[in-house]
Amino acid sequence: MLSIKNLHASIEGNEILRGINLEVKAGEIHAIMGPNGSGKSTLASVLAGREEYEVTEGEVTFKGKDLLDLAPEDRAREGVFLAFQYPVEIPGVSSTNFLRTAVNQVREYRGLEPLDAVKFLTLMKEKMKLVEIDQKLLSRSLNEGFSGGEKKRNEIFQMAMLEPTLSILDETDSGLDIDALRIVSNGVNQLKSEKTATIVVTHYQRLLDYIVPDFVHVLYKGRIVKSGTKELAMELEEKGYDWIKEEVDSQATV
Amino acid sequence: MSKDNSILEELTSKEYEHGWSVNYEADEAPIGLNEDIIRWISAKKEEPQWLLEWRLKAFRTWLTMTEPEWANVHYPKIDLQALRYYSAPKQIKKSKNLDEVDPELIAIYERLGISLNEQKRLQGIAVDAVLDSVSVATTFRGTLSKLGIVFCSFSEAVKEYPELIQKYLGSVVPMTDNYYAALNSAVFSDGSFCYIPKGVRCPMELSTYFRINAANTGQFERTLIVADDESYVSYLEGCTAPSRDENQLHAAVVEIYAGTHAQVKYSTVQNWYPGDKEGKGGIYNFVTKRGICAGDHSKISWTQVETGSAVTWKYPSCILKGDYSIGEFYSVAVTNNYQQADTGTKMIHIGKNTKSRIVSKGISAGKSQNSYRGQVQVMKRADNARNFSQCDSLLMGDRCGAHTFPYIDINNPSAKVEHEATTSKIGEDQIFYCNQRGIATEDAVALIVNGYAKEVLNQLPMEFAVEAQKLLALTLEGSVG
């Protein structure tokens, strides 16, 4: 589904991604871990099409298409969803209004009729249950004054509404309380199918107890320096990153 | 890069929607401005002697005045001698019976989306249609008159209600108030008059739709709204003009009088031709609007959505004379390309326990300049006056300017005046967030801008609010990329 080859990207002349290789197949869950500043959010942003980042080398294909050639909105319409680490606030625009615009533009791209108000609200009700989100939150301005956890939950609610094929969750677990973590994870698991794939960026092994990954990758200094299975996450939890850093840095000096 | 340039190109070259004009045989004053022209206009309108005298007095004072230069706008001076001060379609009939109005004129308004047919028209809005220098038709006069409400063109009011006109004309905006108000007082051609009698709540929205059609002609109309004690009226104003390379002058005066416990809500969606992308052409919109809360517990509320005009100079104001009276000003002013707007309000607290509220939302894009200029004045006698002002500016791109000029003048220690101001840039991250959910950039901008302006748009009557939202989006199309 997603194939990243030798991806290099920089911002304001600083190279942040230095040769990422990653294959994600339908039905898989990949976890990406790594120390602060290693480039996890950058990778997510580049995949979603943020213009500030310049891709200097490499290629990315998504469902056979050249992803880097698509405008950000078309990537979304093709089925790429990014749950932001820091969701932005849009004052004066309710979640409901925002999502209705989004859902209908995605539908139009896919050649589907727009949803009328009744159908849309029915869909909303159904998806609201999935992540147990409160109606009141959705009638407020998008993310404005939302608590950290509410923002994250709202991201997953949007994901449920848009039914993406590839979801990238950037630290969706941080800021969630214990119950919310379980609820949100349940939501993610229910949305999962053989046709979809998920990339979860996280610092904590705890999330991976709920959303069980097929692969775990460690990103460090803009490269995937180690890949493994769920056990790797446990090892990281126990030992931290120093041993990996040492491994990589010593190799670099050789 | 990944952005499709052809789409951008298409959007920025989008035409002003109402830029067309029609040819009709016109009854015109000769070009130029002098006492003879004023006499010509007054005679054309078969005005009483007192009104001619009034005009001439205004003109003579105007001659001694100079054009104001304090506003933050720059434009080549207009040669007022090169303008025509009266132009009216020949088909205009004396009788204002709707079935007798020339279908050609009705068609002009149909094309603008304004139906003058009472059956077809949405119930609930009465229209006075002003074309260049004259009123073409006024709808629902009959329905309204049953309640004692007068709603007609200014010219008719002069003939039919001379005592009301004589009493209120120039009572809120004195003829010599400022350069443009004086000019208007000398040469005004038509406009709307409305009188709501004591205790009557006007059951429909009253509206005036101003259309400029003729070239080289200035439009100088006057609106006078008198709301007697305990009455209520909601008034709407809309306007459009053809796209022309020359600048055209529109200098209107609006006066509102509110008696004890009376409430007047005045809403404007200003969509004059803004000029082209290079800043060529467009309307100079130099307007004086003022209301007086004369009676205790009265309220005047201005709402404006300013999207058009090359240059705007406009400060709808409230004189809060009655005790416990309330003045409100809600404004969204959008400028794009080379547009310049200097707009705001004056709240003058005279009575005790008076309150005012100012919400101004400026949006600048392209190479435009957008200024808020507002004055809050609390007089000695105005115990417990309250004002709250919120002035926000939103910038799109880095070649435009947003400016705020608040003037606060307090002469009573019990006054409480709060002023909040913010300036923000439309966030790349907000747009990206929308894009990531599948929303195209121009729709994202529309969504964000309408959200930003929501508090003001909410003040508009339903039908206008939808129109205004579309206009905001249209004005800003192609401004982000």
Ligand SMILES: Nc1ncnc2c1ncn2[C@@H]1O[C@H](COP(=O)(O)OP(=O)(O)OP(=O)(O)O)[C@@H](O)[C@H]1O
């Ligand atoms: N405009 C910029 N100029 C220079 N460096 C930048 C710029 N923007 C981001 N960076 C750097 O890029 C690096 C990668 O940032 P990124 O947000 O991808 O890290 P991350 O792995 O998501 O970290 P975290 O775990 O803290 O979320 C950081 O060192 C950051 O400071």
Ligand SMILES: [Mg+2]
């Ligand atoms: Mg990050």
